[in-house]
Amino acid sequence: MLNLAADKSFALFRVSPAIDVLMTGSNDVVMNRDLRILIVEPDPERVQGIISALTEAGWTDVKALAQISALDRTVKKFVPDIVLIDLSNPDRDTLEHISFASETSKRAVALFVDQTDDALTQAALNAGVSAYVVDGLKMERIKSVLETAIARFKIMRQMQSELDAAKQALEDRKTIDRAKGILMRQRNISEDDAYTLLRKTAMGQNRKVIDVAHALVTAADLLS
Amino acid sequence: MSDIVLNCGYVPLVDCAPLVIAKDLGFAAEEGLVLNLVAQPSWSALRDMLALGHLDAAHMLSPMPVAMSIGLGGLPARVDALMVLSVNGTVFGVSNALAADLGEVPFGDAQGLLAALAARTSGPLRIGVPFHYSMHRLLLSYWASSVDGLKTEEIVVPPPRMADAVANGFVDAFWVGEPWGSVAVQQNVGQVMMTGKDVWGFAPEKVLAVRHDWTNANEDAAARLMRAVFRASAWLDADKNRTLAVEILARSEHLSMSPDLIDPALTGQITPRLNHAPQTVARFMQFHKHAASFPWRSQAAWIARQLGADATGIQTAKSCFRSDLYRRNLGGIGADMPGASEKIEGALRFETAVASTGGHMILAPDAFFDGRTFDFPAEN
Known part of the structure; x- marks a missing residue:
């Protein structure tokens, strides 16, 4: 027991800034320590979300990059084991070129090459994550990083589509309100009657209320 | 004929025109195809989606199927080029x-x-x-x-x-x-x-790419797709249709570009400098004429050579340009077929009549700027 104090790794733990994580975590967390993760993502909020998800799961060596133009330099200096990037990010082609053309012995490969775990691959695709890992890195070592990232990307994707839906709903309401206003003025009817008229017309033509409202607003704009 | 739904990836560039025309002018529907055109944000994404089965077919840079088939790049996979979608451009x-x-x-x-x-x-x-x-x-x-x-x-x-x-x-x-x-x-x-x-x-610029496994499992769908795209390419390359093509492409939700951005490529009127007169470039972007859509195996070989492939790699490349399927699926609808599936790349300095099934084939000049020629003899 006395020897433990002199143990090199013990000393290392004590001075490591990641000490809290290491002390509270399981053995897995200790193993995670030396995986270096780079995130390429321009949106600061999304970056923060991914970093905190990874940090909570025990990875602390995480760096984020908004601009692909600095990537070459960053990759050479930081030497990441894993690079995470949104599947739909147009910078992927640039990232691939840099990762594959880099002269370091740590050559990156696209994660999807390893299709041994098809469920994971499809989950990543559906969540919109693409990852590049250093060639030769064992799947079991990166699997939990990916699972964390996939979970996080899924939430972000869902939030985005909810946000888009909310925006659309707001836009639609404005259009319907304008259409109602036009009908109320032109036909001298109440708001409720205007809406009923829109709905009846839509049903009669087998269209949506919003489509009829759109047509009305466009026509009114043309005639005004 | 029951409808077959195909998800087809593309990158919004003027040369995705054959796919847009095949869909918007009904050439795909005539073949009983519902062509879902899915825009892709990058070539890497298009490649991943095709290789992992989320897309059935794709508008691909001509070196991509070759590189993937010989194991280069981010995601190696056996990918076939069914036909060439466009030359030059x-x-x-x-x-x-x-x-x-x-x-x-x-x-x-x-x-x-x-x-x-x-x-x-x-x-x-x-x-x-x-x-x-x-x-x-x-x-x-x-x-x-x-x-x-x-x-x-x-x-x-x-x-x-x-x-x-x-x-x-x-x-x-x-x-x-x-x-x-x-x-x-x-x-x-x-x-x-x-x-x-x-x-x-x-130079073959874009190809119609599918997974090699997909071709084998979907022979009928592949044939229908090839016929629809072939007819769309022929329509696009007819001089009388060019102005209309610019209009259709500009209005298509798939491209959303103003007509003045589509016009130069389709008419070959390239403006080198702002406020200067455009230069007329013959065959700036070719879809159909001069056997443009024929996937010459020698073109694949040239690509493989430039990618540093060895003799085996060059043979693999040749086999992924499917001139065999082109002959089988398009012979019946009047496509003029060249007498061979390989040619000496770079040998033609002028338009040259060559042996073909229909007897009307004139190949366009395919010379390199330095006059070199490339012959890739078949393996014994």
Whole structure:
């Protein structure tokens, strides 16, 4: 027991800034320590979300990059084991070129090459994550990083589509309100009657209320 | 005929036209196909989606199926090119600052331009290309490596951002597909110096790509798709349809570009500099004429050679350009078939009549700027 104090790794733990994580975590967390993760993502909020998800799961060596133009330099200096990037990010082609053309012995490969775990691959695709890992890195070592990232990307994707839906709903309401206003003025009817008229017309033509409202607003704009 | 739904990936460029026309003018519907055109944000994404089965077919850079089939790049996979979607259609341009340095170089003078660039000695030339496995990059490497003393640095830039990359000095020059060369000129950030065909007269630019396994399992769907695209390409290449094609493409939700950005590529009227008269470039972007859609196995071999493939790799490349399926599926609808599936690339300096099933085949010049020829004999 006395020897433990002199143990090199013990000393290392004590001075490591990641000490809290290491002390509270399981053995897995200790193993995670030396995986270096780079995130390429321009949106600061999304970056923060991914970093905190990874940090909570025990990875602390995480760096984020908004601009692909600095990537070459960053990759050479930081030497990441894993690079995470949104599947739909147009910078992927640039990232691939840099990762594959880099002269370091740590050559990156696209994660999807390893299709041994098809469920994971499809989950990543559906969540919109693409990852590049250093060639030769064992799947079991990166699997939990990916699972964390996939979970996080899924939430972000869902939030985005909810946000888009909310925006659309707001836009639609404005259009319907304008259409109602036009009908109320032109036909001298109440708001409720205007809406009923829109709905009846839509049903009669087998269209949506919003489509009829759109047509009305466009026509009114043309005639005004 | 029951409808078959096909998800087909594309990148919004003028040369995705055969797919858009096949869908919007009903050539796909005539074959009982529902063509879902799915825009892709990058070539890497398009490749992943195709390889992992989320897309059935894709508008792909011609070197991509070759690279993937011989195991190069981010995601190796056996991918077939069913037919060529377009020949030529790219431009090489330089920033206004570099153009001033170079002085007067005639438009389309590949040799003269090379000499002028090599004479310039201020560090490596940073050249923007859309993707590493692109005809743009292969032509650039082939052309630039033929002269001593010209150092180039390849920088991958998404085409919609190419003009910005030139404007903010991130690249000195660019090799890009239309409309993005015309955009750089219109924004007055650069000048077009030559087109891809000044380096190789008849370069396969985009192909219709599918997974090799998919071809085998979906022979009927593949045949229908090929016929629809073949008819769309023939329609596009008829001179009388060009103006209408520009209108249809501009209105299509799949491209959403203004007609003046689509027009130069389809009419071959390339404006090299803002406020200068356009240059007429014959065969700037070819879809059908001169056997443009025929997937010559020798074209695949040339691509493989440029990618550094060995003899085995070259044979693999040849086998992924499916001239066999082209003959089988398009012979019945009147496509004129050449007597052979390979030719000596670079041998033709003029339009040349060749043996074909219909007897009407005239091949266009396919010479390289340096006069080299490439013969890839079949393996014994």
